[in-house]
Amino acid sequence: xxxxxxxxxxxxxxxxxxxxxxxxxxxxxxxxxxxxxxxxxxxxxxxxxxxxxxxxxxxxxxxxxxxxxxxxxxxxxxxxxxxxxxxxxxxxxxxxxxxxxxxxxxxxxxxxxxxxxxxxxxxxxxxxxxxxxxxxxxxxxxxxxxxxxxxxxxxxxxxxxxxxxxxxxxxxxxxxxxxxxxxxxxxxxxxxxxxxxxxxxxxxxxxxxxxxxxxxxxxxxxxxxxxxxxxxxxxxxxxxxxxxxxxxxxxxxxxxx
Amino acid sequence: xxxxxxxxxxxxxxxxxxxxxxxxxxxxxxxxxxxxxxxxxxxxxxxxxxxxxxxxxxxxxxxxxxxxxxxxxxxxxxxxxxxxxxxxxxxxxxxxxxxxxxxxxxxxxxxxxxxxxxxxxxxxxxxxxxxxxxxxxxxxxxxxxxxxxxxxxxxxxxxxxxxxxxxxxxxxxxxxxxxxxxxxxxxxxxxxxxxxxxxxxxxxxxxxxxxxxxxxxxxxxxxxxxxxxxxxxxxxxxxxxxxxxxxxxxxxxxxxxxxxxxxxxxxxxxxxxxxxxxxxxxxxxxxxxxxxxxxxxxxxxxxxxxxxxxxxxxxxxxxxxxxxxxxxxxxxxxxxxxxxxxxxxxxxxxxxxxxxxxxxxxxxxxx
Numbered sequence: 001x002x003x004x005x006x007x008x009x010x011x012x013x014x015x016x017x018x019x020x021x022x023x024x025x026x027x028x029x030x031x032x033x034x035x036x037x038x039x040x041x042x043x044x045x046x047x048x049x050x051x052x053x054x055x056x057x058x059x060x061x062x063x064x065x066x067x068x069x070x071x072x073x074x075x076x077x078x079x080x081x082x083x084x085x086x087x088x089x090x091x092x093x094x095x096x097x098x099x100x101x102x103x104x105x106x107x108x109x110x111x112x113x114x115x116x117x118x119x120x121x122x123x124x125x126x127x128x129x130x131x132x133x134x135x136x137x138x139x140x141x142x143x144x145x146x147x148x149x150x151x152x153x154x155x156x157x158x159x160x161x162x163x164x165x166x167x168x169x170x171x172x173x174x175x176x177x178x179x180x181x182x183x184x185x186x187x188x189x190x191x192x193x194x195x196x197x198x199x200x201x202x203x204x205x206x207x208x209x210x211x212x213x214x215x216x217x218x219x220x221x222x223x224x225x226x227x228x229x230x231x232x233x234x235x236x237x238x239x240x241x242x243x244x245x246x247x248x249x250x251x252x253x254x255x256x257x
Numbered sequence: 258x259x260x261x262x263x264x265x266x267x268x269x270x271x272x273x274x275x276x277x278x279x280x281x282x283x284x285x286x287x288x289x290x291x292x293x294x295x296x297x298x299x300x301x302x303x304x305x306x307x308x309x310x311x312x313x314x315x316x317x318x319x320x321x322x323x324x325x326x327x328x329x330x331x332x333x334x335x336x337x338x339x340x341x342x343x344x345x346x347x348x349x350x351x352x353x354x355x356x357x358x359x360x361x362x363x364x365x366x367x368x369x370x371x372x373x374x375x376x377x378x379x380x381x382x383x384x385x386x387x388x389x390x391x392x393x394x395x396x397x398x399x400x401x402x403x404x405x406x407x408x409x410x411x412x413x414x415x416x417x418x419x420x421x422x423x424x425x426x427x428x429x430x431x432x433x434x435x436x437x438x439x440x441x442x443x444x445x446x447x448x449x450x451x452x453x454x455x456x457x458x459x460x461x462x463x464x465x466x467x468x469x470x471x472x473x474x475x476x477x478x479x480x481x482x483x484x485x486x487x488x489x490x491x492x493x494x495x496x497x498x499x500x501x502x503x504x505x506x507x508x509x510x511x512x513x514x515x516x517x518x519x520x521x522x523x524x525x526x527x528x529x530x531x532x533x534x535x536x537x538x539x540x541x542x543x544x545x546x547x548x549x550x551x552x553x554x555x556x557x558x559x560x561x562x563x564x565x566x567x568x569x570x571x572x573x574x575x576x577x578x579x580x581x582x583x584x585x586x587x588x589x590x591x592x593x594x595x596x597x598x599x600x601x602x603x604x605x606x607x608x609x610x611x612x613x614x615x616x617x618x619x620x621x622x623x624x
Contacts, residue, residue, distance in 0.1 A: 024326020026613040051619040054377055075621050077474070077507050084624040105506040107548050160324050213322050 005236065007181060007203050009150050010097060010129030012068060016041045017198065018228040019070070019183065020221070021208025022059050023049070024160075030217050032062050038221035043067050044099050044206065046074035047085045052092065060094065070131065072099035079118035086123050098123060099153070099185075100132040109159045113140040117147060124148030133185050136170035141178050152178060153206065155186035156197065160209045162189025165196060175201040191220075191227030198231025199239075259466060260500045261459050264441065264493070272299070272489050279303035288312050298495055298545035302488045302537065310537060317543035317569045324547055329609050330572040330617045331602065332380035333373050334414075336581040337361050337400065341386030343453030345439070346524040347484065347517055349592065350386040352453065359581045360391050366400050370407040372584040376576065376602040379409040379619040382435060384579075387416035387455060394422050401429045409622040412475060416454070417464040423471030430623045433475035434468035436461065437515065440484040441493040449484060449524070465497075469505035474621070476501060476508050477552055482535070483517030483526030491538040495545050502549065511550030511572065514538050518556050518595050532561055536568060543569030558597040566612055575605040 006013040019042040025031040035043060043063050050071070051057045063069060071089035076082035079102060086098040100123070102115040116132045117140065123130050124147055132144050136154035144152050154171050157163035164187060165171065175182050181203035188194050194205045207224055214220035276299070284306045287297040300306065301313065338360035341350040361369065373381060383400065385392035392415045404411055412433025413426065423434070438461060440446050446458050455461060465476045478497055480490040494512055501510045514535060517526045530538075539551060553562060553570045555577040562573065576599075578584050579592040600608075606616040 024322075024328060026327025026615050027610070028615065048621045049617065049619060051379065054618060057377075057616075057618055081624060088622075088624065106509045107502045107506055109548070162323065209323065209326070212326055 005232070009131070009181065014041050014068075014204075016225070016228075017204035017232055018194070018225055019044065019185075019204055019206040020211065021206060022046070022063075023074075023208055024212035025217065028059065028062055031059075031212070033218045034211055034221035035063065035067065037218050037225065038211070039225045041066075041068055042070055042204075044070040044072045044208075045094075047071045047089050047094075048075040050089075050092070050094075068097060069094055070097045070099050071095075072101045072133075073119070074101045074103075076102050076119075077104045077112075077115075078102065079115040079122070082115070082119040083122050086119070086128060087126075090128070096127060097129045097131065100130060103159075111135050111155065113137060117143055120144055120149050121147040131183070136167045136174060138170070138173050138177055141174050145178060145180050149180065151181040151183050151203070153183045153185035156184050156193070157187030159186040161187050162210055162213075163187055164189055164193040165200075168200070171197070171202070172200055191223040194224055195227040195231035195234070198228055199234045201235055204228075259463050260497055261462050263496065263500060264462070267493065267496075268443075272492065273486065275299070276303045276488055279305040281305055281308060284309050288316065293544055295496055295499065295545070298541060299492050301541035301544060302492055306541070307533065307537060310533070310540070313540040313544065314536065314568050317540035318567045320543055320547045321567070321569045321571065325571050327614045328617045329566065329570070329614050330380060330620050331378060331575050331605065332382060332572060333376070333378045333574055333602075334384050334577050334579065335366075335369055335373060335381050335404075336384045336579060336583060337366070337396075337415075338385040338388065338391045339581045340388040340391035341453075342388050343455040344451045345453075345455065346449045346451065347439075347481065347526075358386075360385075360396075361400075361582055363399060363403060365582055365585070367403050368585040369582065370404055374407040377606075377618050378575075378602060380621075381408050381411055382433070382574075383411065383413045383415065383431075385415045387453070389416060392416065394418070394425050397426060397431065398429045401426075401431065405430050405623050409619045411623070412473075412477075417461055418467070420467045420471045423468050423473060427472045432473060432621065432623070433477065434465065434473050435477040435479075435513070436464040436468070437479045437481055437513070438462055438494075438497070439481045441480055441490055441497075442485050445485045445527075465501055465510075466504070469501060469508040474509060475511060475550070476505075477511040477513060477550070479513035479515055479552075481515055481517055482530045482538075483528055485527060487528055487530045487534055487538065491542065495542050498542075498546055498549050502546070509550060510546075511552050512542055512546070513552040513554065514542075515554060515556055518597075535561075536565070539565065539569050555596040555598040559600055562598050563608055563612070566609070566614060573605065575602045576600065 020040045071094045073082040073085040100119045102112045104112045133153045141152045157166035183204040184197040184202045185206040189210045211220045279300045340358045414435040550571045551569045552572040554574045609616045
């Protein structure tokens with residue numbers, strides 16, 4: 001991996017490809033430490049939890065200035081709600097990056113691609129850098145890009161499930177076919193799964209539950225950082241081909257030719 | 258099909274006999290599963306499952322942390338009125354209990370809001386006795402014009418309403434409805450609700466459905482524990498929540514397990530539910546409903562509430578007053594029931610932090 005291996009989103013160059021969520025931490029100080037040890041450059045914050053009036057609870061205050069803040073529209077069940085939350089975030093001074101999260105199913109918390117697309121369309125026109133979180137679907141991804149999404153963020157498995165890359169085949173198609181960076185968001189439960197996503201060619205991963213609910217979140221953040229880096233190097237190195245048949249490096253039957 | 262129809266199917270089933278026949282090996286099998294169905298849920302409420310409470314609690318904790326994190330939403334009730342038109346044998350607000358009734362004026366609503374808001378609370382629930390005249394849609398909308406300046410999320414626990422009325426309230430910014438069925442046995446229900454519109458069992462049972470259909474973001478249900486056999490009541494509460502989740506995927510469903518508390522009347526609980534039983538109800542519900550909210554009020558004492566934090570609870574009230582106007586003028590009138598945990602919001606927050614839980618004061622906002 002060279003210094004030139006950067007990910008560019010919204011005109012910003014990123015060297016670290018691990019994005020972090022801020023939910024589910026029992027202790028904000030642990031969250032701060034985890035962010036530090038993950039070496040992340042992008043952190044997402046649920047606008048519904050942002051509480052500027054209460055300093056003690058203000059998560060935003062705990063995020064270092066050199067980290068890009070990506071407010072998300074968690075809690076939105078329609079495009080309209082997501083749009084209003086995004087506008088509120090920008091008006092509150094949280095920048096113009098927004099992760100669109102529209103979840104109308106409260107049991108499995110699966111994103112609603114159709115509403116997400118509507119919100120993406122509107123917010124791009126309003127000048128936001130839009131990163132839509134979505135169910136992996138190639139055509140829906142294409143439409144998000146047509147609407148102006150800077151990246152697409154397919155889920156690996158349902159949010160908070162820690163079940164890994166259950167949607168692997170669908171994500172691979174998106175990686176292979178779509179023209180914008182693919183960030184695997186949700187479901188990644190272990191560093192090895194983050195590495196796997198990166199080896200598949202994902203441009204970044206977003207992790208929250210796996211770190212926030214780990215026995216030692218700080219060490220887990222570090223492990224994820226290393227795994228994402230390893231996965232990226234592995235992908236860039238190019239894999240040897242695979243074969244069903246044995247291909248010995250020094251053939252034993254070559255003399256028969 | 259409404260949940261009422263499902264309840265009719267349950268009516269003739271020998272649930273009590275079935276509960277008594279569950280064997281330890283059946284519980285052990287259930288505890289190896291990653292997903293449990295309603296038959297398993299019933300078994301986890303059986304006497305046989307009591308021997309497995311620790312294993313159930315561990316699993317409940319794990320599931321709760323996975324889905325909700327180590328977080329706890331704190332909220333407070335705001336009692337608007339104690340006028341009521343029903344006779345409920347177990348409730349202080351019952352119309353046959355004599356005490357000076359009161360409804361807050363808009364100035365008083367503001368006073369209460371200021372005090373609650375100063376404590377850092379951003380989620381409130383508006384409560385009233387059940388009286389269409391005193392806690393009318395118009396009165397609630399007028400109150401909202403004041404309250405929305407103070408709070409991020411406002412829900413209600415008042416008399417059941419029609420869908421159209423709920424729609425008006427959603428438009429005004431109210432985002433949740435709590436309605437306790439009190440008791441799911443229709444016969445017992447009729448015995449303890451002796452007068453007033455609340456006697457309509459079916460209308461009350463279908464209230465969460467009307468609220469969800471009207472677009473309420475959250476619906477909280479529960480049975481008042483003590484009015485009938487608790488295992489059966491908790492089982493049906495769980496089925497009711499699962500039905501709502503299935504039928505209204507956009508609605509966030511929560512359950513409560515309120516135990517009957519001392520009140521102004523002379524009604525004595527039919528059943529005593531012990532702390533151990535309450536724990537069993539909560540952890541069984543968490544295993545059956547991994548994504549449902551579980552709400553715990555100040556009816557329970559501080560020590561027990563502290564111990565229940567890691568077992569599945571996701572929302573807690575704190576420093577509650579169950580008196581109309583009770584925050585600005587404590588003890589001026591009748592409380593709905595006695596509270597047990599009298600700690601301040603600050604103290605509850607401190608305890609949560611010591612327990613490595615993050616108190617959440619804001620989890621949504623009026624937009």
